[in-house]
Amino acid sequence: MAEVVIVESPEAAGALVATEIVELIDSRSDAVLGLATGSTPLPVYQALRAKLAGRDVSQVRGFALDEYVGIDPSHPESYRSVITREVVEPLGLDPERIHVPNGAEATIQHAGEDYEAAIEAAGGVDLQILGIGTDGHIGFNEPGSSFASRTRVKTLTEQTREDNARFFDSIDDVPMHCITQGLGTILRARHLVLLAFGEGKADAVAAAVEGPLTALLPGSAIQLHPHATIVVDEAAASRLQLADYYRYTFANKPAWQGI
Ligand code: GLP
Numbered sequence: 001m002a003e004v005v006i007v008e009s010p011e012a013a014g015a016l017v018a019t020e021i022v023e024l025i026d027s028r029s030d031a032v033l034g035l036a037t038g039s040t041p042l043p044v045y046q047a048l049r050a051k052l053a054g055r056d057v058s059q060v061r062g063f064a065l066d067e068y069v070g071i072d073p074s075h076p077e078s079y080r081s082v083i084t085r086e087v088v089e090p091l092g093l094d095p096e097r098i099h100v101p102n103g104a105e106a107t108i109q110h111a112g113e114d115y116e117a118a119i120e121a122a123g124g125v126d127l128q129i130l131g132i133g134t135d136g137h138i139g140f141n142e143p144g145s146s147f148a149s150r151t152r153v154k155t156l157t158e159q160t161r162e163d164n165a166r167f168f169d170s171i172d173d174v175p176m177h178c179i180t181q182g183l184g185t186i187l188r189a190r191h192l193v194l195l196a197f198g199e200g201k202a203d204a205v206a207a208a209v210e211g212p213l214t215a216l217l218p219g220s221a222i223q224l225h226p227h228a229t230i231v232v233d234e235a236a237a238s239r240l241q242l243a244d245y246y247r248y249t250f251a252n253k254p255a256w257q258g259i
Helices: 010-027 042-052 079-091 105-121 158-167 183-187 199-210 218-224 243-251
Strands: 003-007 032-035 061-064 066-068 127-130 152-155 177-180 191-196 228-233
Touching: 003 010, 003 243, 010 042, 010 127, 010 191, 010 228, 042 079, 061 079, 061 105, 066 079, 105 152, 105 177, 183 218, 191 199, 191 218, 199 218, 199 228, 218 228
Parallel strands: 003 228, 032 061, 032 127, 127 191, 191 228
Antiparallel strands: 066 177, 152 177
């Protein structure tokens, strides 16, 4: 079972996850982080700014989950730009060590394989940060994605395009296709940390954590992982049947055990 940690605010979640990441980097200076975009991981990156200040992060490596296809990497809403702006620059990471799937149309046919090879060459992802879409997608693995899927091109659902339209001038500017790590790729990371905040994510979180394993709810794949941590605020936890048990378990957790 995934460990569910219910916190009082996104800031508290950010601090908790950032502490885990700092410990990881302290134990391994070239740790491989799995980076996610979207608004949800921002408190983690925010907390990391303070916690990593003064540490040598020059060896830290990273792999983003996904990218739009056909978007210019210099577009402010390409995930390459977002990762650069929200993670690489503020944390002082080496841009050469931070990878984002290549969404260029000219090379898209082998971009998935190339990305898988790069992750493998790095020895795999140590800690993968995840958000979750309102339809239960993780990365850009929309409903119907195979649990064994690898990095590949997907067609975004209308729902996801509508959800992400706020970052663009209009929904027509939101790309139709993306390249995303597969569910099988994500499941190979050594530790999954899925964050979700707000009422709008409550159904997706409950279905992912406590519902049946189903391709209809790609986030349910986390149930297959031996070390998955779900960090949610009260609103996002509001539909979890076992919320009291999760609180009890976390409150009684041995101090030596991280998340
Ligand atoms: C996008 C990203 C996902 C992210 C999701 C939720 O679709 N590809 O990785 O989890 O949005 O975004 P937010 O965190 O802004 O709710």
